[in-house]
Amino acid sequence: MATIRVIFESGEPERVIEFDPAEAPFQHDGRPASILDILLGHGVLLEHACGGNCACTTCHVIVKRGSGALSEASEQEEDLLDKAPGLTPTSRLGCQAVVEDPSAEIVVVVPRFIINQVCECARSAT
Numbered sequence: 486m487a488t489i490r491v492i493f494e495s496g497e498p499e500r501v502i503e504f505d506p507a508e509a510p511f512q513h514d515g516r517p518a519s520i521l522d523i524l525l526g527h528g529v530l531l532e533h534a535c536g537g538n539c540a541c542t543t544c545h546v547i548v549k550r551g552s553g554a555l556s557e558a559s560e561q562e563e564d565l566l567d568k569a570p571g572l573t574p575t576s577r578l579g580c581q582a583v584v585e586d587p588s589a590e591i592v593v594v595v596p597r598f599i600i601n602q603v604c605e606c607a608r609s610a611t
């Protein structure tokens with residue numbers, strides 16, 4: 486089993502998700518087994534204004550641990566990340582970063598500030 490620990494800069498309680506990447510997709514947004522797919526599929530909201538189609542930056546996460554277990558970032562993802570507020574060297578788009586290692590131990594931080602602060606999905610997921 487792989488794990489993702491999710492830390493929210495907003496102060497929400499941390500979440501730890503255990504999952505088997507081979508069971509992806511867990512829902513319908515983002516690449517199968519992406520951080521977005523895993524979080525949404527396990528009841529953890531991550532903003533995703535474009536529906537997980539690599540066309541915004543609202544799913545920005547900072548990978549604190551386990552980046553080697555993730556797929557490489559595409560040029561399109563890197564171009565978008567350049568526009569993300571609070572960009573770090575380990576930033577990824579949650580909808581594009583796919584967990585490829587079935588025993589991965591990943592830690593991500595969800596930044597407090599994103600461009601799209603208003604998202605209908607945020608209201609319906611609580």
Ligand code: FES
Pocket residue numbers: 532533534535536537538539540541542543544578579580581
């Ligand atoms: S949800 Fe828009 S780029 Fe990931």
